[in-house]
Amino acid sequence: MSAPRGQFSSNIGFLMAAAGSAVGLGNIWGFPTKAASNGGAAFVVVYLILAFLLAYPALMAELTIGRHARRNMVQALRGISTGPITRFFGSLAGFGGILVASLILSFYAIVAGWMVAHLVEPFAGLFGASGAVEWLTGNSVGRNLTFTAIFSGMTMLIIAAGVEKGIERWSTLLMPSLIILLLLLIVYVLTQPGAMTGLEVYLMPDFSHLSPKLLIAAMGQAFFSLSLGVGTMLIYGSYLSQQESLPRLGALVTLIDVGIAFTAGLLILPAMYVAQEAGTQIFSAGGELIAGPDLILQVLPALFDTMGTAGLFVAIAFFALMVIASLTSSISMLEVPVAFSIENLGVPRRLATPLVGLVIFAISSAIIVNFDSLFGLVVSISTEYGQPLLGVALCIFAGWIWRRDQLLAELQKGHPGIENSLFWKIWPWYVRIVCPLLILTAFAQSVI
Numbered sequence: 001m002s003a004p005r006g007q008f009s010s011n012i013g014f015l016m017a018a019a020g021s022a023v024g025l026g027n028i029w030g031f032p033t034k035a036a037s038n039g040g041a042a043f044v045v046v047y048l049i050l051a052f053l054l055a056y057p058a059l060m061a062e063l064t065i066g067r068h069a070r071r072n073m074v075q076a077l078r079g080i081s082t083g084p085i086t087r088f089f090g091s092l093a094g095f096g097g098i099l100v101a102s103l104i105l106s107f108y109a110i111v112a113g114w115m116v117a118h119l120v121e122p123f124a125g126l127f128g129a130s131g132a133v134e135w136l137t138g139n140s141v142g143r144n145l146t147f148t149a150i151f152s153g154m155t156m157l158i159i160a161a162g163v164e165k166g167i168e169r170w171s172t173l174l175m176p177s178l179i180i181l182l183l184l185l186i187v188y189v190l191t192q193p194g195a196m197t198g199l200e201v202y203l204m205p206d207f208s209h210l211s212p213k214l215l216i217a218a219m220g221q222a223f224f225s226l227s228l229g230v231g232t233m234l235i236y237g238s239y240l241s242q243q244e245s246l247p248r249l250g251a252l253v254t255l256i257d258v259g260i261a262f263t264a265g266l267l268i269l270p271a272m273y274v275a276q277e278a279g280t281q282i283f284s285a286g287g288e289l290i291a292g293p294d295l296i297l298q299v300l301p302a303l304f305d306t307m308g309t310a311g312l313f314v315a316i317a318f319f320a321l322m323v324i325a326s327l328t329s330s331i332s333m334l335e336v337p338v339a340f341s342i343e344n345l346g347v348p349r350r351l352a353t354p355l356v357g358l359v360i361f362a363i364s365s366a367i368i369v370n371f372d373s374l375f376g377l378v379v380s381i382s383t384e385y386g387q388p389l390l391g392v393a394l395c396i397f398a399g400w401i402w403r404r405d406q407l408l409a410e411l412q413k414g415h416p417g418i419e420n421s422l423f424w425k426i427w428p429w430y431v432r433i434v435c436p437l438l439i440l441t442a443f444a445q446s447v448i
């Protein structure tokens with residue numbers, strides 16, 4: 001029915017793609033600002049613990065199901081089902097994943113579009129095109145539609161090229177560039193006046209913030225950051241050779257994700273306090289540190305403006321970093337519905353990509369036009385409800401519905417002897433009981 005399946009050509013290719021999916025706006029923007037408003041290093045410590053105790057086991061469940069099934073989420077969950085009822089729920093969760101991945105992409109592409117506009121802005125400034133600068137940094141519907149379209153187009157071009165020539169090749173190119181840009185920016189910002197205050201705010205733990213609210217914030221962040229629940233990791237796992245060690249690669253993905261989030265904090269918080277030193281307001285009227293779009297789109301650009309010619313390069317480097325981080329994540333989201341269209345509907349990749357991409361762009365456009373009423377709603381439905389609930393579904397499928405010996409057999413491929421280690425003896429039980437309970441408790445708390 002369909003063309004031969006794509007596969008990553010090496011474990012590095014898989015690692016770059018999966019880490020690329022995980023590392024995104026959530027790491028560079030979300031994590032540092034959440035840490036700043038939740039007790040600095042206290043949040044960082046809780047996050048680290050949760051990332052390895054909750055997110056890593058859940059990530060492993062998703063990767064293992066994907067590699068075993070070598071199919072998209074709908075087929076994979078149906079495949080490990082044992083009867084008509086579980087098959088029905090497998091389809092339901094699979095379609096849920098496709099829907100939620102598409103919804104996340106629809107708002108993510110808008111935010112990434114802002115980043116592209118801000119990346120272009122210094123060039124317009126260089127040519128003295130002040131009208132263009134104003135348009136690029138304004139927030140008009142026209143600007144947002146244009147740049148969301150450009151970003152979505154970039155995402156589609158990569159996905160249309162396939163697993164090896166698109167996803168793998170671009171992730172392998174972009175991820176190292178991201179790390180280099182991040183490190184260069186940190187070195188520069190840390191030499192500026194005020195940076196040390198920011199570093200202190202970030203790294204001095206304030207444990208008085210420890211509360212259920214902090215736990216929920218950290219858990220939500222870990223889920224979003226590791227791209228869990230919606231089938232992106234499942235589909236990437238399905239393109240991984242059975243000769244590779246899943247536990248090792250999954251641990252590396254988690255480490256890279258957590259490491260880059262932590263490192264991004266060394267950039268964002270010092271940069272905010274450098275901006276304050278240069279005269280920019282970094283606290284809202286209520287005394288809270290500015291964390292939303294104003295931080296990235298106003299506070300930091302104001303800082304770059306005070307830096308003269310260097311500021312031009314810093315602005316370009318910073319927004320290039322944001323665009324790269326977004327792109328390696330957005331391709332993983334688009335791959336979810338595209339893989340389904342290829343495998344279940346028999347549509348060739350080169351046709352499925354623009355078709356699905358255009359539908360998602362249409363959703364983005366509807367959000368842009370009704371921004372105030374739709375943006376927050378879509379973010380909340382997809383990330384606060386969709387992702388955790390689907391995460392629970394995946395854990396239930398891995399822990400309760402799939403046979404334990406098959407689960408372990410898949411894990412042993414590429415990692416013989418793993419069944420003897422204590423962690424992996426406990427893991428199936430963990431995915432069965434602890435993960436769903438933890439996720440559901442946090443979910444109930446946050447919804448109430």
Ligand code: PFF
Nearest residue numbers: 022024025026224225227232
């Ligand atoms: N992990 C990405 C980030 O931290 O920005 C966001 C993301 C990517 C969420 C892919 C969900 C997803 F399926």
